[in-house]
Amino acid sequence: MNRWIARHSTRPEPDIESARIPGVPDPVALVLARRGFAPASAARFLEPSPSDLSHWSDIPGMEDAARLIAEAAAAGARILVWGDFDADGLTASAILHGAVERAGGACSVHIPDRMGDGYGLGVSAVEVAKVARADLLVTVDCGISACDGIAALEAAGIRTVVTDHHEPGGELPAASAVVDPCMHGRDAPWSFLSGSGTALMLGRALDAISGSPPECDSALALACVGTICDVVPLSGDNRTIARLGLEALRRGSVPGLSALASRAGFDIEEASGTDVSFRIGPRLNSCGRIATASPALDLLLSGKFEEAVGPASELEAHNDARRLLDRKVFDEASRMAASCADDPAVVLASPSWHKGVIGIAASRLASELDKPVILCAVDPDGGARGSARGVPGLNLFEILSSMSDMLGNFGGHAGAAGLEFRFDSFGSLKDRFCGEVAARSGDREQAGAILLDGRLRRSDLTQDLVEAISRMEPFGEGNEEPVWITGNSHLLDWSRVGGGEHLSCRFSIDGGRFQAIGFGMGRMERPAHGPLDLAYCLRLDTFRGRRELRLHLRDIRPARSTDGRA
Numbered sequence: 001m002n003r004w005i006a007r008h009s010t011r012p013e014p015d016i017e018s019a020r021i022p023g024v025p026d027p028v029a030l031v032l033a034r035r036g037f038a039p040a041s042a043a044r045f046l047e048p049s050p051s052d053l054s055h056w057s058d059i060p061g062m063e064d065a066a067r068l069i070a071e072a073a074a075a076g077a078r079i080l081v082w083g084d085f086d087a088d089g090l091t092a093s094a095i096l097h098g099a100v101e102r103a104g105g106a107c108s109v110h111i112p113d114r115m116g117d118g119y120g121l122g123v124s125a126v127e128v129a130k131v132a133r134a135d136l137l138v139t140v141d142c143g144i145s146a147c148d149g150i151a152a153l154e155a156a157g158i159r160t161v162v163t164d165h166h167e168p169g170g171e172l173p174a175a176s177a178v179v180d181p182c183m184h185g186r187d188a189p190w191s192f193l194s195g196s197g198t199a200l201m202l203g204r205a206l207d208a209i210s211g212s213p214p215e216c217d218s219a220l221a222l223a224c225v226g227t228i229c230d231v232v233p234l235s236g237d238n239r240t241i242a243r244l245g246l247e248a249l250r251r252g253s254v255p256g257l258s259a260l261a262s263r264a265g266f267d268i269e270e271a272s273g274t275d276v277s278f279r280i281g282p283r284l285n286s287c288g289r290i291a292t293a294s295p296a297l298d299l300l301l302s303g304k305f306e307e308a309v310g311p312a313s314e315l316e317a318h319n320d321a322r323r324l325l326d327r328k329v330f331d332e333a334s335r336m337a338a339s340c341a342d343d344p345a346v347v348l349a350s351p352s353w354h355k356g357v358i359g360i361a362a363s364r365l366a367s368e369l370d371k372p373v374i375l376c377a378v379d380p381d382g383g384a385r386g387s388a389r390g391v392p393g394l395n396l397f398e399i400l401s402s403m404s405d406m407l408g409n410f411g412g413h414a415g416a417a418g419l420e421f422r423f424d425s426f427g428s429l430k431d432r433f434c435g436e437v438a439a440r441s442g443d444r445e446q447a448g449a450i451l452l453d454g455r456l457r458r459s460d461l462t463q464d465l466v467e468a469i470s471r472m473e474p475f476g477e478g479n480e481e482p483v484w485i486t487g488n489s490h491l492l493d494w495s496r497v498g499g500g501e502h503l504s505c506r507f508s509i510d511g512g513r514f515q516a517i518g519f520g521m522g523r524m525e526r527p528a529h530g531p532l533d534l535a536y537c538l539r540l541d542t543f544r545g546r547r548e549l550r551l552h553l554r555d556i557r558p559a560r561s562t563d564g565r566a
Contacts, residue, residue: 066205073105080134085288091226099203141195189236196226233478259308273474289356359387
């Protein structure tokens with residue numbers, strides 16, 4: 001059974017009188033106070049404004065990068081944006097493409113092929129740049145570890161600008177300009193910008209230096225999608241980008257994403273952070289996972305809804321195919337993971353796994369097992385590409401850095417990384433990774449726990465409260481959706497849906513009846529009769545054309561006494 005603990009149990013419990021915010025229900029005000037917000041800063045958090053965003057000149061290297069691009073555009077030079085095939089890299093590419101065109105530059109975009117090119121930028125970029133007749137190559141969401149590729153481009157007379165947000169290695173690329181917010185500490189509001197957030201700032205700098213009219217709405221909406229999908233902390237500038245960008249997205253500022261939402265069966269005007277994470281993101285990622293990312297880029301660059309209908313349909317088809325491949329890898333990996341039950345981490349490999357979907361399966365498995373997971377696809381030539389997914393309290397990038405002598409290439413963040421190595425070293429790599437995880441496991445005080453934000457009574461369960469909670473959106477890393485506990489609940493109906501993967505339930509809570517859904521909880525046994533405690537998120541769902549209150553379950557347990565915080 002999962003442990004249930006207060007999310008911020010190490011902090012003193014705030015006093016409701018000092019935590020109150022005008023116009024905000026007490027449960028939400030208390031959540032914000034527990035997360036360290038004073039009432040004034042909480043009010044700014046709930047309603048961020050464009051002026052809250054840092055100025056682009058605050059970020060080291062940004063002015064140099066923007067001036068190089070502006071000068072190239074003014075001189076009629078050809079500019080090649082080198083992006084990445086995930087949602088963050090694609091949206092970053094579209095943002096910078098738009099900014100260069102506003103500055104009057106001739107711009108094209110290259111998205112590497114996951115199957116043929118692998119991760120990042122290598123020496124083969126020289127030939128790509130020559131075919132594009134590029135005079136200047138600008139990376140987005142990649143390049144900080146591409147020392148060989150950047151050196152080759154500069155040696156070939158092609159100037160380079162690197163913009164990235166991944167952790168740098170021991171050596172920086174010798175580009176004409178380098179921008180990477182994470183190189184400069186962790187205390188600035190811009191420290192955790194995504195690739196698309198960094199591109200947004202670069203676009204603003206380019207607008208200012210070149211004197212071109214800024215395009216705020218579409219760039220913000222694109223950066224919102226990249227920021228949420230890349231699971232960077234939603235604090236500081238990322239909070240502002242995600243919140244204001246979500247509003248811009250709802251206004252239909254990116255025709256391609258409006259078309260994608262329509263094809264996926266939801267209204268862009270009501271898009272939530274969850275829709276971005278679980279509907280938009282997977283579809284943008286799908287074609288780059290199993291084919292090329294060209295349809296996704298075409299979609300994002302479409303100027304009209306009608307132009308995007310075709311690419312949106314392509315992405316939907318790719319996403320359907322991706323689901324099948326993902327299910328195959330996940331099911332096989334789940335069975336194989338049984339042999340790792342006593343290991344601190346799961347490291348598995350197979351020649352039959354599609355390298356484009358191993359990251360999705362690794363993420364699901366890490367969440368289910370509450371362990372770091374590396375899944376590896378093995379090539380016929382003996383090479384292996386792995387996708388690593390972590391758990392809170394462990395830094396994957398630090399672990400892989402300590403193992404760099406075993407790896408041909410690697411990169412990523414604390415929670416997700418990619419790696420390449422020779423498969424004949426798989427056994428040694430597995431042992432080393434598990435050893436490094438075991439040595440660091442003491443950092444995980446909240447491992448496997450349901451983290452609770454507050455207790456709600458029957459009288460709190462109202463649409464007004466849900467609307468107040470929604471002001472905290474979008475949710476994600478560093479701004480988790482509040483998880484509530486309610487006791488004195490009695491089960492009325494219990495059924496499995498979605499092929500047995502999910503639960504659909506109905507509960508009586510102090511005389512009121514509430515629908516509940518438990519995604520991924522289909523394996524849970526029906527609880528015994530008697531009062532229950534429910535851990536859940538509270539949402540308004542649209543069902544058969546009606547909006548109704550629904551509990552999104554996280555766990556269920558027999559009722560017990562607990563303090564007011566949990």
